[in-house]
Amino acid sequence: MLTHLAIRNFAVASQSDLEFGPGLTVISGETGAGKSLLVDALGFLSGQRADSGIVRHGAERAELHAEFSLEDAAPALRWLQDNELDDGGIGNGMVCQLRRTLRADGGSRAWINGRPATIAQLGELAGHLVEIHGQHEHQALLARGSQLALLDAQAGNGALLAEVRACTQAWRALHEEREALAGIGDVEERRDWLRHQLGELQEEALDAEAVAELFAAHRRQANAAGLIQACDSALERMRGDDAFGLPQALQTLRHELGRMRAHEPRLGEVDALLDAAAIQLDEATLLLDQVRDDLDIDPGQLATLEQRLVRLHELARKHRVTPEELADVQARLSAELDQLEGAGERLLQLDDEIEAAMARWRAAADRLGAARRSAAKSLSSATTSLIHELGMGGGVFEVAVEALDATRPDPQGAERVEFMVSANAGQPPRPLRKVASGGELSRISLAIEVAALGSDAVPTMVFDEVDSGIGGAVADIVGRKLRALGAGRQVLCVTHLPQVAAKGHAHYRVHKAASDGATESRVSRLDDRERAEELARMLGGVEISKEARAAARKLLATADV
Structure with a gap:
């Protein structure tokens, strides 16, 4: 509102x-x-x-x-x-x-x-x-789609229309699946191609963890000499074999601060932290020692890793993806191959399913069409009576229901409607959108809305x-x-x-x-007094008489009658 x-x-x-x-x-x-x-x-x-x-x-x-x-x-x-x-x-x-x-x-x-x-x-x-009735360009009721929607709303066809749309969607999904299978061409040739592609991919470990480990292993082996030198140098300092070692430096530092701890209690907290650092240093030394033991300069292993990386990049370029995305390619090709293994049988099955889906749509569309034709008769009769009351005696309103030659399901059903009007007796009904008189068009729209009880929502x-x-x-x-x-x-x-x-x-x-x-x-x-004065003006023109004011008050008094 x-x-x-x-x-x-x-x-x-x-x-x-x-x-x-x-x-x-x-x-x-x-x-x-x-x-x-x-x-x-x-x-x-x-x-x-x-x-x-x-x-x-x-x-x-x-x-x-x-x-x-x-x-x-x-x-x-x-x-x-x-x-x-x-x-x-x-x-x-x-x-x-x-x-x-x-x-x-x-x-x-x-x-x-x-x-x-x-x-x-x-x-x-x-x-x-909002729905505006007046000039042609504003009127939603002139559009045939709006006319069909109003008729369905007036008839309460929501559930029937939803069923027709669901049947249409089901048919379309089956039809698209069949077109996709039929568009493949030579299924056997496609299967052979997929098997070959999958065979190449399955020779490699393509899961994310394996690819990441391959890159990491290559980096380790390619930089093995530098890693070994860095680890040896660090271990020499961390083991503390001389006065410059880290453990000896920590012990010296703790001893010097310990002599002054009695004068500043917070130095005790510093000592505790340094003690913890010594423990951490020992653990770091053990871990670094393990890393050093795992390192070895092996030209043969490096060559093998490089060959695997080259192969991985070749496959990635072939499929136009990154090495990390090859696993997704493999999964997609595998799924397509599984689908094609039964493609011939599936095509025959789809033909039967599409025919059954079409039959279900026709049944649902027939029920919707019957409800529309019944509603069209009652809306035509009620609107015709109303346009007579609205000063268009002899006028006729008809809801023409036109059946479609439906060769494929339509979500709107198997018919379209057209609101037809004859404003005067003896004239054949014409489409509402072609009615020339704006005033008649507005009154006809009013009659339709009243007859439909505003059911277009x-x-x-x-x-x-x-x-x-x-x-x-x-x-x-x-x-x-x-x-x-x-x-x-x-x-x-x-x-x-x-x-x-x-x-x-x-x-x-x-x-x-x-x-x-x-x-x-x-x-x-306008308030009540101003309304009476405005109605008197509308009744009497520029010079407002007592009679006009009295008539205006009477109109207001009988507004609910």
Whole structure:
């Protein structure tokens, strides 16, 4: 649900901060005041293409910011989590922030929860948060994919659709496995090649420990002379055979400090540390002696180690890896060989499994198709009745279900749908996306949403001028339908009819005002008294009579009727 919308230097508005709640919020204003300003702002926040013309004259950039509560928008929350954009740093993460700036030079930037985002990402997320009905380019219901999703949602086809998708994935996995096996070519030739490669690799010890030990052994043997000299020199000092030996030096040091220990107790701690150092020196001498015993200059061993290293590097170059990665190559080739050993039998088995998977998909798709056709009939009938009530007598709404020639499984099922409309009696139904009248299109969208009870799961729906070209009793019906829709969804409606405006749970008025010699649009929320005055203006024009005010109060009093 939309909770906050902030606008800065957008079109003719310099600054507006608006708070929104549940139910139906109506937006009214005089002709040319910019009533659709909020709709346009939400459109740009939904990823609509922008141009520099929407930046207020004299400003460097326009800024738009919206906050949505995600408590009623589980798909949006999942999208944020999948795209690692769910941490907005607000409360428990149940609030989402969208921000977009549009520069006067034509540049545009977008953020989701304070993190930079692409316009495409903004559009994907906004598709789970807000649905705008009005102009053709804003309408999600014009897209056949959205029409199919709405029908499935209205019919409660989630489980059936998930089954169809699972069957599709299973078939695709089997098909890809078969294509991979078939693409190998001559299996026997490939097996011979793999056996040869593995034979070369298996002649060497390739595990990480063995490779590391080989490199270490070569380094020891290649530097044996220097190591022996270093060890002999160190042992000569460490054994203490003369006055310059380390043990004798330590004993001398302890004796000299011991004579003064009575004058400084802390020298006792120093003596204890030196005693421990003497023990450590003895242990180091023993270990160094063992190292020296293990060292031997052996040209034959060095040659053998070098041959093994050369062979290891040759294999690494052949397989385009490092010597440490040869073990992984061996494992991969071994796994492929194991797979190919039964390739012929597996291909025959895969043919049977693919056929069975296709049969399971067809069965699942048939069940989904039956549910869709049943839902299409009920949605067609309910929407047709509603568009009659909305002033389109004789109009017909149909959900056309078109079967696909499915030669391979489709995750969306075996059919597509198209919303078809005839706005007037005697005219053949045409695709909804080709309906010319914006006002009729908006009212048809309203009828579909009411008939489907907002089952497309988008929490915020915006209707721009749905009452265009109607009046009187039909306007009252439109208002009642919008208010009914607002019982389960947040609804924003731009209107010029008092009968519709009176049905709102909240009311905003857009008006023009002069500021520093320039005209700008301002948006203000109306209290009860101001609402009555605005409805009277909508009823009576510039000169507001007592009768108009009385009629306005009556409209407000009967809003729940």
